[in-house]
Amino acid sequence: EAEVAQSPRYKITEKSQAVAFWCDPISGHATLYWYRQILGQGPELLVQFQDESVVDDSQLPKDRFSAERLKGVDSTLKIQPAELGDSAMYLCASSRRSAGGPSGANVLTFGAGSRLTVL
Amino acid sequence: GDSVTQMEGPVTLSEEAFLTINCTYTATGYPSLFWYVQYPGEGLQLLLKATKADDKGSNKGFEATYRKETTSFHLEKGSVQVSDSAVYFCALVNSGGYQKVTFGIGTKLQVIP
Numbered sequence: 001e002a003e004v005a006q007s008p009r010y011k012i013t014e015k016s017q018a019v020a021f022w023c024d025p026i027s028g029h030a031t032l033y034w035y036r037q038i039l040g041q042g043p044e045l046l047v048q049f050q051d052e053s054v055v056d057d058s059q060l061p062k063d064r065f066s067a068e069r070l071k072g073v074d075s076t077l078k079i080q081p082a083e084l085g086d087s088a089m090y091l092c093a094s095s096r097r098s099a100g101g102p103s104g105a106n107v108l109t110f111g112a113g114s115r116l117t118v119l
Numbered sequence: 120g121d122s123v124t125q126m127e128g129p130v131t132l133s134e135e136a137f138l139t140i141n142c143t144y145t146a147t148g149y150p151s152l153f154w155y156v157q158y159p160g161e162g163l164q165l166l167l168k169a170t171k172a173d174d175k176g177s178n179k180g181f182e183a184t185y186r187k188e189t190t191s192f193h194l195e196k197g198s199v200q201v202s203d204s205a206v207y208f209c210a211l212v213n214s215g216g217y218q219k220v221t222f223g224i225g226t227k228l229q230v231i232p
Binding site for chain 1: 123153155160161162163164165168208217218219220221222223224225
């Protein structure tokens with residue numbers, strides 16, 4: 001069964017340092033999502049890509065976070081500088097659905113996540 | 120904007136008890152509705168979905184019916200097992216644009232033997 005790959009699984013860093021997460025979606029999935037999940041809360045969308053283009057980054061703290069998906073396949077999420085409040089699970093997901101068309105088919109497949117601890 | 124409201128947990132049940140986790144939503148248009156499950160240390164997995172009013176999604180003994188009149192999508196299972204212990208997330212996908220997915224806060228279920 002195809003999986004969404006994420007790395008690293010765990011990352012401990014000190015505040016003000018830079019950190020990066022990588023995601024490889026399921027082959028052929030046009031849409032890629034980065035979510036942040038704080039302990040005890042639901043996932044919060046940070047950025048959504050359609051192929052290589054950002055279609056929603058309204059909740060991405062752009063002063064410190066950046067995301068790219070240069071070739072429309074794998075993606076990197078970067079935080080610089082990291083702050084204590086960034087400690088969370090960072091989840092990547094992908095889906096086959098492209099823009100438009102009937103709703104209901106946009107099933108997300110999630111990776112196992114990258115847990116970040118900022119000290 | 121779109122939103123999903125779930126009952127707060129944790130929910131603790133004995134094995135073989137009946138489970139209900141409430142979920143209501145606010146959305147424009149005609150969203151699709153989902154339940155995802157997250158086991159400890161893992162990412163989220165799709166449990167079931169419903170794409171239009173009165174649809175019933177089902178999987179692994181879990182069921183949920185899309186009720187447009189009450190804007191609800193409550194999750195039910197007739198007899199829970201210890202292995203069902205996890206966090207359950209209700210979610211919706213809006214019907215237009217790039218189909219943003221909105222999640223509820225999650226409800227933790229603990230089933231004790």
